[in-house]
Amino acid sequence: MAVVASAPGKVLMTGGYLILERPNAGLVLSTNSRFYAIVKPIYETVGHDSWSWAWIDVKLTSPQLCRESMYKMSLKHLTFQCASLRQLSNPFVEQAVQYTVAAAHAIFSEKAKKDVLCNLLLRGLDITILGCNDFYSYRNQIEAHGLPLTPESLASLPPFSAITSNIEGSNGEKFRPEVAKTGLGSSAAMTTAVVAALLQYLGVVNLPLPTNTLHQGKIGSEDLDLVHVVAQSAHCIAQGKVGSGFDVSAAVYGSQRYVRFSPAVLSSAQLAVNGKPLQEVISDVIRGNWDHQKTKFSLPPLMNLLLGEPGAGGSSTPSMVGAVKKWQVSEPQKAQDTWRRLAEGNSELEKQLSMLSKLAEEQWDTYKDVINKCSEHKCGQWMEQATDPCGQAIVDALLGARDAVLDIRFHMRQMGEAAGVPIEPKSQTQLLDTTMNIEGVLLAGVPGAGGFDAIFAVTLGDSSNCITKMWTSFGVLSLLVREDPRGVSLESGDPRAEEISSGISSIRIA
The missing domain is CATH 3.30.70.890 (GHMP kinase, C-terminal domain)
Structure with a gap:
């Protein structure tokens, strides 16, 4: 059965630059523009000899970029190999998968749970990522159709519209897509959605449903805290630096007043880049002193x-x-x-x-x-x-x-x-x-x-x-962005199938 999770984009209202240093705070609003990750098995069943396999299949699909990538992932080292030398990598999703699977191994100490985990992994991981239109710029498409630069024109585009390349060669050929973004934190929302969906799919966490994610006093739970730690680790390693983390925190917990974590908490993760086994690293990261501060905050009513x-x-x-x-x-x-x-x-x-x-x-x-x-x-x-x-x-x-x-x-x-x-x-x-x-x-x-x-x-x-x-x-x-104070949540199905107003047909994901 497929699992669908979503995480919101963000707007940092105050705290630009200051938020990089403790103990300065920033006010960050989460939005109704969300990134979705859909996780399901590639294979219906596991073959009789599959327990001896050293590698599992991972399929990553990004419909908006018309891109599909196949990987082999080592069960022992949790490393990735691209099935084709020509395929473009997505370091944020790759790190999200590696860190999430490592976290699941670290948390499941009982043999029975480890067997269930291994069985799920051997069926392969089929991951689809989708971002709401507001994460990307569609000015060129709107102007090309002769439409005015209005929210109504933006709303007329199909949900999860294709993202086009902004760069062409002298002969009109398309180069690697240089995606124009609007600054809502697409990489953080995408990483968080993939981590959350995988942790849910592997039976590690129970994500809140959309109706249960609105602010009610204290932010967070043990399950969300785990999503946060894994997503922060994967995101920092993928971007090659330890940032303030406010974008990932907003993707996990929603609108908040945020003070960053001490960068030293990710020193173990940085060692993994230099060859230290990820399985040894992830336990240190999970048990680390995550001293960030997040408190309830959202815009006043009306x-x-x-x-x-x-x-x-x-x-x-x-x-x-x-x-x-x-x-x-x-x-x-x-x-x-x-x-x-x-x-x-x-x-x-x-x-x-x-x-x-x-x-x-x-x-x-x-x-x-x-x-x-x-x-x-x-x-x-x-x-x-x-x-x-x-x-x-x-x-x-x-x-x-x-x-x-x-x-x-x-x-x-x-x-x-x-x-x-x-x-x-x-x-x-x-x-x-x-x-x-x-x-x-x-x-x-x-x-x-x-x-x-x-x-x-x-x-x-x-x-x-x-x-x-x-x-x-x-x-x-x-843009069509509005504040929505909820963070990461479990969704009931493929968001494309739920957009009745769009011309996108319903698809089966289970």
């Missing part, structure tokens, strides 16, 4: 996350981070001062948004009334919508959140200028300032490391349409 794709060309996050680190070394005092001011601004925004959530809980009728009224006015008129002390407290928190974001943006621009990288380029500044001056807009900014990839906005009530119209006039494509 607030909406919007994401726009300016189409000004992508930005390289690693090179931008490298430039900022170089600047920190060359001007330590100035960097430390900017770091401190950014941390204060981030903390202030978190404080004001938490206050709004609290006011919504305690004074819902007043909160709802004030938010809906403010959604129809520019921020300069918000205080006029408050008729009592509670209403004034709500507007004070709204204006406090705006001030905090303006302060954060100012210092991020300063840091970019000092480091010589476009954290908030001038074109983005003009766009964000115009966005923040629209009725019902609480805040706007560049997510994560900044650059040209995307902009985000948070709106009040039903004011989102005003933004999408303005963004379209600026050549910005409004």
Whole structure:
């Protein structure tokens, strides 16, 4: 029987650059755009002589790239061999499979469980990966069809549309697909979905169903913690560095306030790259001191996350981070001062948004009334919508959140200028300032490391349409992304079969 798991993309609202260093926190929102992994056996039964096999078959299918890869995986060493020298590798999925199977071996100490695991593996692993359209840029396709850059045009594309190559040779031949992305963390969501689906398929965890993944107090469980550890390990090794991990944490647990783990916890995994057997490494990683912090956080009620794709060309996050680190070394005092001011601004925004959530809980009728009224006015008129002390407290928190974001943006621009990288380029500044001056807009900014990839906005009530119209006039494509605070979950079936509105026919996966 097939197992389907999904994990969300993310938007890092605050904490860009700072989140790389403990104990700085970042506010990361998970989204309704999800990556799906479908795992099922390749073979119906196991042959009589299969117990003597040293290798198992692994099949990886990516329908959106029209790509299918076959591997042989060593049962002893958990290493991969490509069946064809010409096939392109996917290091994130390959590491996810290796680390997940190693984790299953490490956790199952009883012979009976190990026998069941081995039996499952000998039937082969058939893995299909699918990403929602919002992970990728479809501007070229929309423009090629003569459609306007609107959410409606984006919504008219079939779900899980094909991802085309952005680079052509002089004779029109296609090179290796250079996929244009929107910065939602596709590699982290994909890795997490594959790890979660495999752990579920191999009987190691019980994933939550979509109805049980909404925030209810404390984030996490032992099963999700295992998914997190394995996914973080695989993702870091695949990308060749130990990052902050906020994207994987959001993919596992959903929207949160996040403080990174100490990089030393993955020192064992880094040794595996140099030849140490993965089976020896994984137990150390699982038992390691994962000291990251994740606490419940999501946008206050009646607030909406919007994401726009300016189409000004992508930005390289690693090179931008490298430039900022170089600047920190060359001007330590100035960097430390900017770091401190950014941390204060981030903390202030978190404080004001938490206050709004609290006011919504305690004074819902007043909160709802004030938010809906403010959604129809520019921020300069918000205080006029408050008729009592509670209403004034709500507007004070709204204006406090705006001030905090303006302060954060100012210092991020300063840091970019000092480091010589476009954290908030001038074109983005003009766009964000115009966005923040629209009725019902609480805040706007560049997510994560900044650059040209995307902009985000948070709106009040039903004011989102005003933004999408303005963004379209600026050549910005409004994506269909919204905040969804849930993390990884078990799905009931192939998501393509569930998209009734699409032209994609239902397929059997069991």
